[in-house]
Amino acid sequence: MDMKTFSKSALIISTYNWPEALRLCLLSVREQSVLPDEVIIADDGSTGxxxxxIEALRPSFPMKLIHVWQEDEGFQLSKIRNKAIASSSADYIIQIDGDLILHKHFVKDHLALSKRGTFVAGSRVLMNKELSENMLGRQQARVAPFQQGLGNFSNRFSITWLCRYMADRYKTQDIFALRGCNMAFWREDLLRVNGYNEVFHAWGRExxxxxxRLLNAGLKKRAAKFGGVVFHIYHPEVDRGGCPKNEAYLTDALLNKTVYCSKGIHQYLESIEPVRMAEQEFAL
Structure with a gap:
């Protein structure tokens, strides 16, 4: 990667009412071998x-730590991600969820995969309930790849040369071989397709x-395989009752070769100026 291709990177972390997991995630961010320029918490209506x-960790954070919050009106992940992206001053956006512990080279791996005309989709390593509870209790932000309680063996390792080799070879046309908890985009590409589609009001398929829509716009999908490693803290499965409707939205985008959604990020761009101060917090 040519480090001059962008000036700033942002890590956006979505969260909802699990502060213990978010704290562990932020501790792993603080230990990254390469740091993003800003970290934005996309908070879908959590309590105080x-x-x-966030405020307790802010003084010890080595980069801007920004909290973007909205009222709790049910599952509004697309909306809060759009607001977080709109508030970012970065050129390159790495997106995760707040129930992850990051491998120390997570950000480094994603920046190495950044390439104009592409977006990146990563995977995750599942942690079982016992290991998750142990790490949450100790607030331990490092996971050893051979630790008991981990699944997804091949997803545990950051191997630079193999990651580079697999990037344009692993399921590059498979839209289901991705997870929103581990993706990366050029901000200008997100604006081009109007960001996330806010018709999604339940878990799944956003x-x-x-x-x-990014593929329909002419972008290519790259894979973060053997790189961009994240460890997923166990929790019970969320309610998937909204999935049939969400499947219909996805099918519509596929059949109609949709590029631009009607209700997306552009509604926030005029009201949100890029964040410049670490102390600034948005309540939208």
Whole structure:
């Protein structure tokens, strides 16, 4: 990667009412071998406990730590991600969820995969309940790849040469081989397709749908395989009752070769100026 291809990178972390997991995630961000220029918490209506965690960590954070919050009106992940992206001053956006512990080279790996005309989709390593509870209790932000309680063996390792080799070879046309908890985009490409589609009001498929629109816009999908490693903290599965409707939205984007969604990020661009101060917090 030519480091001069962009001036700033941002890590956007979505969260909702799990401050213990978010704190662990932020501790792993603080230990990155290469740091993003800004970290933005995309908070879908958490209580004040989440804000307290962020404020407690802010003085020790080596980069801007920004909290973008909205009222709790049910599952509004697409909306809060759009608001976070709109508030970013970075050229390159790395996106995760707040229930992840990052490998120390996570950001470094993603920046190495950045390439104009592409977006990146990564995977995750599942942690079982026992290991997750142990790490949450100890607030331990490092996971050893051979630790008991981990699944997805091949997803545990950051191997630079193999990551580079696999980037344009691993399921590059498969829109289901991606997870919104581990993706990266050029901000200008997100604006081009109007960001996330805010018709999604329940869990699932908003990440696949934006990938479809990016592909329809002429971008290519790259894989973060053997790189961009994240460890997923165990929690019970979320309610998937909204999936049939979300599947229909995805199918519509596929059949109609949709590029631009009607309700997306552009509605926020005039009201949000890029964040310049670490102390600034948005409540939208």
């Amino acid at each position: 406990q989440t804000a307290e965690v 990440d696949n749908e934006i990938a479809v």
